[in-house]
Amino acid sequence: MTETLLRIEGLKTHFFTEAGVVKAVDGVYFDVRKGESLGLVGESGSGKTVTALSVLRIVPQPGKVVEGKIEFEGQNLMDKTEKEMQSIRGHKIAIIFQDPSSSLNPVYNVETQLKDILTAHAKMTKEECHKKILDLLNIVGIPEAEIRMREYPHQFSGGMKQRVAIARALALEPTLLFADEPTTALDVTIQAQVLELLEDLKKKMGMSLVMITHDMGIIAKMTTRVVVMYAGNVCEIAKTEDLYDHPRHPYTALLLAAVPRLDRKKTLSIIPGNIPNLIEPPSGCRFHPRCIYATEKCAEATPLLEEVEQDHFVACYEWKNIKLKGESKRSD
Amino acid sequence: MTESSFIQVKNLVKYFPVYSRGVLTKKLVGQVHAVDHVSFSVNKQETFALVGESGCGKTTTARVVLNLIEPTSGEVIIDGENIFEKFSAADKQERLKLRRKMQMIFQNPYGSLDPRMTVSDIIAEPMVIHGHIAKEKRADRVYELLNLVGLEEYHAERYPHEFSGGQRQRICIARALAVEPEFIVADEPVSSLDVSIRAQILNLLADLQKTIGLSFLYISHDLSSVRQISQRVAVMYLGEIVELADTDELFDSPLHPYTQALIEAVPIPDPKVKNIKARLKGEVPSPITPPSGCRFQPRCPRAKPSCAEKHPELFEVKEGHSLSCFHG
Numbered sequence: 338m339t340e341t342l343l344r345i346e347g348l349k350t351h352f353f354t355e356a357g358v359v360k361a362v363d364g365v366y367f368d369v370r371k372g373e374s375l376g377l378v379g380e381s382g383s384g385k386t387v388t389a390l391s392v393l394r395i396v397p398q399p400g401k402v403v404e405g406k407i408e409f410e411g412q413n414l415m416d417k418t419e420k421e422m423q424s425i426r427g428h429k430i431a432i433i434f435q436d437p438s439s440s441l442n443p444v445y446n447v448e449t450q451l452k453d454i455l456t457a458h459a460k461m462t463k464e465e466c467h468k469k470i471l472d473l474l475n476i477v478g479i480p481e482a483e484i485r486m487r488e489y490p491h492q493f494s495g496g497m498k499q500r501v502a503i504a505r506a507l508a509l510e511p512t513l514l515f516a517d518e519p520t521t522a523l524d525v526t527i528q529a530q531v532l533e534l535l536e537d538l539k540k541k542m543g544m545s546l547v548m549i550t551h552d553m554g555i556i557a558k559m560t561t562r563v564v565v566m567y568a569g570n571v572c573e574i575a576k577t578e579d580l581y582d583h584p585r586h587p588y589t590a591l592l593l594a595a596v597p598r599l600d601r602k603k604t605l606s607i608i609p610g611n612i613p614n615l616i617e618p619p620s621g622c623r624f625h626p627r628c629i630y631a632t633e634k635c636a637e638a639t640p641l642l643e644e645v646e647q648d649h650f651v652a653c654y655e656w657k658n659i660k661l662k663g664e665s666k667r668s669d
Numbered sequence: 670m671t672e673s674s675f676i677q678v679k680n681l682v683k684y685f686p687v688y689s690r691g692v693l694t695k696k697l698v699g700q701v702h703a704v705d706h707v708s709f710s711v712n713k714q715e716t717f718a719l720v721g722e723s724g725c726g727k728t729t730t731a732r733v734v735l736n737l738i739e740p741t742s743g744e745v746i747i748d749g750e751n752i753f754e755k756f757s758a759a760d761k762q763e764r765l766k767l768r769r770k771m772q773m774i775f776q777n778p779y780g781s782l783d784p785r786m787t788v789s790d791i792i793a794e795p796m797v798i799h800g801h802i803a804k805e806k807r808a809d810r811v812y813e814l815l816n817l818v819g820l821e822e823y824h825a826e827r828y829p830h831e832f833s834g835g836q837r838q839r840i841c842i843a844r845a846l847a848v849e850p851e852f853i854v855a856d857e858p859v860s861s862l863d864v865s866i867r868a869q870i871l872n873l874l875a876d877l878q879k880t881i882g883l884s885f886l887y888i889s890h891d892l893s894s895v896r897q898i899s900q901r902v903a904v905m906y907l908g909e910i911v912e913l914a915d916t917d918e919l920f921d922s923p924l925h926p927y928t929q930a931l932i933e934a935v936p937i938p939d940p941k942v943k944n945i946k947a948r949l950k951g952e953v954p955s956p957i958t959p960p961s962g963c964r965f966q967p968r969c970p971r972a973k974p975s976c977a978e979k980h981p982e983l984f985e986v987k988e989g990h991s992l993s994c995f996h997g
Contacts, residue, residue, distance in 0.1 A: 529934035554936030
């Protein structure tokens with residue numbers, strides 16, 4: 338059994354807006370093991386980003402973690418003071434955001450931005466700092482780092498900016514890295530470069546990576562285990578191959594079947610309806626209004642995650658009664 | 670070109686001028702080579718896709734084809750008529766008639782619907798402009814169109830903000846269909862939508878093509894959706910078409926090194942296929958000063974010195990499969 342690095346139990350993060358309470362994350366359970374690549378997949382509004390922000394305790398106003406336990410290296414992060422959190426952020430847990438253009442500060446050059454992180458957490462001489470920054474930029478593959486470190490974010494292309502953001506996240510060698518849609522804003526060929534870089538760095542540094550994305554292709558390529566989220570809940574957790582071979586949750590199966598693939602044409606199945614409103618989410622299982630297998634019970638009570646085989650959890654009352662097709666076995 | 674081709678695009682060029690920033694002076698310092706001698710045709714009832722990364726000129730091509738922006742040079746021929754000539758010469762009535770043949774669906778369904786109009790006003794507006802449907806019949810036609818795109822009649826009196834992204838895209842499609850066009854340009858119609866909604870819209874477009882017999886020019890950077898929906902594909906790089914073939918042929922046996930690299934970079938949603946490779950180093954050069962010779966040459970794994978000297982032209986390798994590469 339591999340060691341658990343992060344355990345999230347019953348996390349609820351709600352946003353108190355004028356229109357009502359948005360239950361963005363509403364009872365999320367999963368853990369991240371040491372050194373693994375975990376995928377967090379779901380559509381917009383499924384709560385995957387808010388989950389990551391909750392772990393770092395940087396949920397923006399008017400959001401608030403209202404319930405739950407976030408255990409990191411055996412300590413509950415919810416009990417930490419803001420000051421203690423500051424020494425965890427960046428140092429132990431770091432995050433890369435989707436849009437590198439807005440996550441880098443436009444008025445500071447790259448060197449200054451990286452220096453801020455390094456000096457905030459450790460005492461360093463100017464020369465040490467300079468050398469460390471040079472190393473970091475070399476590691477993330479920025480050519481002519483000596484010159485480019487004095488340039489500003491707008492002088493970098495999207496892919497290069499994301500490399501700078503990765504350098505910044507890794508500056509303090511965190512043990513856990515959240516990558517929140519790190520390549521969504523990039524072109525495919527650049528995406529492939531950045532994914533390769535992330536995979537390399539993860540191996541070299543031995544950290545755990547949580548890959549947040551809606552792209553089932555990136556999940557297949559980058560992760561060994563997957564957490565599938567829908568409307569603020571976790572509906573399935575499994576090893577990546579298991580999930581694609583035999584998904585147990587109807588939502589997972591439909592999601593896989595709805596994604597076109599490049600290597601062959603297939604019949605795209607449709608998930609009827611729309612993503613629910615999270616101010617008044619559907620009762621019971623949140624997927625039941627769009628689910629063809631739903632029974633009365635599904636509308637009444639919320640299914641909890643249960644282990645259906647080793648390392649495979651599903652939150653569905655009907656999983657025993659339904660046969661779902663996996664992606665790898667489809668031949669149409 | 671075949672008889673069944675509906676639109677023929679010949680040697681289309683669009684350069685955007687770049688001016689130096691002076692206080693009082695404005696000096697032309699260069700040109701963005703957005704679209705450079707692009708030729709293709711779209712057959713009747715066919716979906717023809719243009720793929721490429723951002724900045725390759727696919728959207729500009731689409732806009733020039735619809736004459737939403739003026740071309741620098743080149744021809745677009747619809748039903749045997751050069752539409753640029755017609756647009757510049759013809760009177761307003763003639764222009765409207767031409768416009769009715771072609772419509773566009775935009776990427777962002779949030780930005781392309783007027784928030785102060787009801788859905789029925791939005792869909793009826795083209796009928797008002799073109800006047801091809803009598804006033805009394807417009808309401809019925811709006812309902813028909815709503816049904817066609819999978820919406821309900823009671824949606825007609827609502828406003829765009831009451832709809833989700835996928836539903837808004839359906840409204841945009843209904844609006845495009847209101848003038849009974851023969852040709853629709855769909856510019857990244859699903860890229861702003863969620864995964865589960867994308868399939869709905871892709872299937873809707875495919876169904877509409879079958880039932881109404883539309884021709885589509887489908888613009889996208891998402892190769893997987895292109896494989897799903899199109900019959901023929903052209904791959905663009907820095908303003909030029911580098912390869913053009915039937916969809917299955919292009920994806921199963923790509924010849925151009927750029928096409929190959931592009932295909933290899935797309936992650937396949939199947940953990941058993943560990944395919945992706947970052948074969949291309951570096952980034953797309955500036956279209957203001959494109960590289961000499963073959964524009965892909967600085968990033969090409971197969972480039973030879975001669976590639977920087979001579980510019981490869983698109984030529985037919987075999988029937989229906991064209992390529993612009995010396996070593997393909």
